[in-house]
Amino acid sequence: MVVKKQINKRQSTREYVKEALMGRILDGLYAPGERLIELQIAQELETSQGPVREALRDLEALGLVESQQYRGTRVREITEQEIEDSYQVRSVLEQLAAELAAPKLKDKTELLEKQLQLSQQAASRRDLKRYAHHDMEFHRLIVEAAGNELLAELWNSVVLESRFIATIKRRIGEEELEHLADAHEPILEAIRAGNGVKAGRLARELINTFHSAKQQGK
């Protein structure tokens, strides 16, 4: 209760609940299909039903849970189809992002280089978690440089789903990591050259390749 009140200074209870639940779901503490009971959670987090409901609705909008009238909310089960779908969408979002970002990042590739380097190091160490982190940051830098807020927002939600998936199923073989990390270099090259269209095409191909790799690994 004390902790909650402190947090409450800036954050609403709803947000506090949302983040608590999001963490648990993404860390796999709640299994897919598991039911999230409003009053139970409210009791656990020392709050009431209202904020919990609102938090659950937020999570529903993010695609982490799904709910039916009077039948409650459960952690979403993700099908193969949905994974496929999300990669297709992500690939075109990344394409657009790279196109828009290339001219802007042309002479400011230091951060990109750093993330790429870190991801390559993680790959050679077979450190999957750290690899995923730096890989994502690499892409995030591009998405944010694109300067399109809607794009960034949609990308975030689609990528969140990827992270969700990653928690549930480990789909990347460790041996593929290094190859994957290196595959980012041509994108960086194209950005350095200020060639947005090329960078975009490469980015899209990368995601698709990444995805196929995952499909194989199944």
Place this chain on the structure above:
Amino acid sequence: MVVKKQINKRQSTREYVKEALMGRILDGLYAPGERLIELQIAQELETSQGPVREALRDLEALGLVESQQYRGTRVREITEQEIEDSYQVRSVLEQLAAELAAPKLKDKTELLEKQLQLSQQAASRRDLKRYAHHDMEFHRLIVEAAGNELLAELWNSVVLESRFIATIKRRIGEEELEHLADAHEPILEAIRAGNGVKAGRLARELINTFHSAKQQGK
């Protein structure tokens, strides 16, 4: 109250409120920037604060309103930048949709033809509203044929924003309508030929052209 109860058979109060508010916003009954006061709306729709809050959160997720802690919710003002952003995103979503849909629609273009025809007729009659409707249906057919649910979902929310914009500002000159309607034909051709990549490229270009046209009109 009676009406509400009837609707309530299948629809929750929250959804009833959501749709009522959505209609008013899209029809321009609430001006951008206008405040939506929870208890006031609750009273008006003969319900209580809770469902109204939840409906407002739904609308926030859809991008129709925005809210700040303890400062209430207001109809979102849309900037030029956001319009630009949404068209960029929409163009790549349409590209992907057309790519995926082309092989599937190859021999089933009747519905597409019909919508195209209706939109052309509306264009020649300078019937902006009906044109917009059939134009949207044309694109919706493609998006749905693509068979990617996430894509359809994102497209819907992005297009909703377009409709929102359209209500606020009339940005298409009537004289451009016919040209615009006709510009859909090459897409249909490419789909008939089963050429997804071409259909995709054309679809993307179409949106961008459409957008430029709008920009000029300002």
Place this chain on the structure above:
DNA sequence: GAATTACCGATTATTGATAATTGATAATAG
């Protein structure tokens, strides 16, 4: 007279209680 503080009305956020709905099980009828 400018800046700060204290208060007020309006509104949002949260709570606790109540009503409605569900799924499951038991009772009943055919």
Place this chain on the structure above:
DNA sequence: CTATTATCAATTATCAATAATCGGTAATTC
């Protein structure tokens, strides 16, 4: 023995009341 209808516990949906916070204005200080 099967199918239908009641009943029950669990849970969600809604409501009404209270607490917290905001913006603005008046009082106070320097």
